[in-house]
Amino acid sequence: MRVIEIPKIGDPSVLRVEERPDPIPGPGEIRIDTAYAGLNFAEVMARKGLYPDAPPPPSVLGYEASGIVDAIGPGVEEFAIGDRVMVLSRFGAHASKVCAPSAHFFKIPESMSFEEAAAIPVNYITAYHILFRVHRLLPGDTILIHMAAGGVGTAAIQLARTVPDVTIVGTASAAKHDFIRELGCHHPIDYRREDYVERTKALTDGMGPDLIIDALGGADWKKGYHLLRAGGLLVAFGWANMSQGKKRSPLKTAREFFRQPLFAAPKMMQDNRGVAGVNMGHLWHELARLRLEVVELMRLYEEGAYRPIIDSIHAFEDAAKAHIRLEDGANIGKVLLRP
Ligand SMILES: NC(=O)c1ccc[n+]([C@@H]2O[C@H](COP(=O)([O-])OP(=O)(O)OC[C@H]3O[C@@H](n4cnc5c(N)ncnc54)[C@H](OP(=O)(O)O)[C@@H]3O)[C@@H](O)[C@H]2O)c1
Incomplete structure (x- = not known):
């Protein structure tokens, strides 16, 4: 081979x-x-x-x-x-x-x-798992999807659209906005030019989103947590901010590491906000459960609910x-x- x-x-x-x-x-x-x-x-x-x-x-x-x-x-x-x-x-x-x-x-x-x-397998099971196992996306929810034009982002937009009346906010570079809008993202944000925190607040009458899916990591996890609506959940599932640039830079890695927030349960209780982590690469012992998610993904595909x-x-x-x-x-x- x-x-x-x-x-x-x-x-x-x-x-x-x-x-x-x-x-x-x-x-x-x-x-x-x-x-x-x-x-x-x-x-x-x-x-x-x-x-x-x-x-x-x-x-x-x-x-x-x-x-x-x-x-x-x-x-x-x-x-x-x-x-x-x-x-x-x-x-x-x-x-x-x-x-x-x-x-x-x-x-x-x-x-x-x-x-x-x-x-x-990776993009759609990850997106499905976040939207419907870790969170329970409900009609009327607002969701902020970071890296919305990427593999997981496009999957998350399509799968979120299977729930009625969900408002989707997504960050992506401007050249990709038409594409993700067509896919179902109601409010694309060019995160390079706009402050996505302020824009998302404005879009939600100051309330914030119910769910943020964030594979950026570091300082963005902190911003996201404070942006959440009461009862909202930040799902951390990647740390792409670590990887910017062509080569590994120990200085950048260290700086990024120290920008991560520390979440404490009593504070989350007072804030009525939550944080969850997802790493599909650590779920090999849960394949039976993931199979159920794939059955649902295949059903949605056959119904025409999404196209990779x-x-x-x-x-x-x-x-x-x-x-x-x-x-x-x-x-x-x-x-x-x-x-
Ligand atoms: N935990 C898990 O189980 C799991 C599973 C799958 C993926 N992931 C993670 O999810 C993230 C997205 O994966 P993907 O396959 O969807 O990625 P992808 O297809 O490569 O898309 C990434 C897109 O995100 C945007 N972006 C914004 N900020 C970025 C940054 N700081 N670094 C890199 N890209 C940035 C870029 O588009 P713009 O032009 O819009 O900037 C880029 O094209 C990755 O971090 C990956 O490791 C985690």
Whole structure:
């Protein structure tokens, strides 16, 4: 098989396409012939040495892929060779063959393309989990989505629209506003030019949003907490502010670290506000629950409630270009890799 390897921490030029022996599925495992693999911000952070969950280099990362089942290990009954599936993988998905326990695979509807399927596992399960498991989005709620034009952001906009009468405020650079407005974001904010705190306050008659989904981190978590309406929840699920710039900067990392707020339960009680954390990479022991979320996502897809947004597709050999696209924040929606 062919894999995208990160041989060492560095800029995108370190990425290599390597040949490896095809994995053989063991008991309870299946293998796919990969159609597409998803690239996530996590892998860009990992390449820069800023993602503590990643295995140390040399490593093959990748949390998700789509494809056709081409080998089945002993004891697997729910899948057959030829099934169209997507996989949520604990790394190793940036490969032309992905082998994992069968619990990590999900059959996809006939009407779903392999491109769409590779764009779903990380972005849509994360967005669904935040909106409907960690929070309970209700009719009439207002939600502030940071990084609204990214993979998770576009998923969150579409899924939030499945609840009636939800007002969506989203931060994104100005060039992406038409796109996210079309997708269902009522109030795009150009966070580079406008103070999103003041604008969101003005949009909510000073009350603030019921839910903020924030993968920016640091000082933004602090601002977000103080912006929340009573009963509101800040969901912290990433720290993209750590990653700005092409290279890891220990000074910037330290500065960002010290800008994070400290949340204390008594203060949250007095404020009637809450903070929750989400890290899908630490939910492998909850796959049975996540499967229920995927069932719901597949139902919503078949109803036409959302369509994954594909930004661009890059051959494995062009993995560096794909990384640069995410690193530069040029993408709208999902960046895919094709073996
Ligand atoms: N905890 C979890 O389980 C989990 C799961 C998935 C993703 N995440 C996190 O969620 C975040 C978004 O992921 P994604 O896949 O949606 O990202 P993405 O598709 O790469 O989109 C990120 C977009 O956010 C905007 N942005 C605003 N401020 C930024 C900043 N400080 N640094 C980088 N981008 C910034 C950029 O667009 P503009 O042009 O609008 O600035 C950029 O294109 C990442 O931090 C990721 O690690 C966490």
